[in-house]
Amino acid sequence: MNDQLNVTAENFAWLISNFVNDVHGVEHAIVVSSDGLLLTASRDFPEEHAEQLAAIASGLHSLALGGAKMFAKGNCEQLIVRMRHGHLFVMSISDGSCLAVLSSPSADMKIVAYQMTRLVENVAHALTPQLRSELREVIGS
Numbered sequence: 001m002n003d004q005l006n007v008t009a010e011n012f013a014w015l016i017s018n019f020v021n022d023v024h025g026v027e028h029a030i031v032v033s034s035d036g037l038l039l040t041a042s043r044d045f046p047e048e049h050a051e052q053l054a055a056i057a058s059g060l061h062s063l064a065l066g067g068a069k070m071f072a073k074g075n076c077e078q079l080i081v082r083m084r085h086g087h088l089f090v091m092s093i094s095d096g097s098c099l100a101v102l103s104s105p106s107a108d109m110k111i112v113a114y115q116m117t118r119l120v121e122n123v124a125h126a127l128t129p130q131l132r133s134e135l136r137e138v139i140g141s
Contacts, residue, residue, distance in 0.1 A: 016042050086107075
């Protein structure tokens with residue numbers, strides 16, 4: 001295993017956990033590949049819940065992308081699902097992958113969306129095929 005990729009995967013996972021710690025009201029965050037596989041999850045998010053959220057986020061993201069294409073509305077950039085006890089945000093990263101965030105009902109949706117946009121802009125270039133492969137290995141072990 002390439003040590004440089006290992007460090008990059010650890011740094012990427014740290015960024016996702018740090019996002020959760022830094023943005024008020026954000027409870028959990030995950031990154032999902034274009035084929036629906038969990039790439040990384042924030043610290044303290046049980047793996048089985050992270051994998052379930054990955055499937056949900058991937059399905060919603062795929063439906064939104066298909067709908068946007070069908071109605072010629074351009075790319076789908078973000079989805080927000082408002083629930084009684086919180087929110088689910090799903091934002092495109094690159095190559096069909098996405099960032100999914102669960103927040104509390106007290107979270108300021110504008111701030112969460114803004115911080116997600118900043119995170120995606122800062123990490124999209126780093127989510128290379130090599131990093132995706134490394135993240136899958138880390139999750140699988």
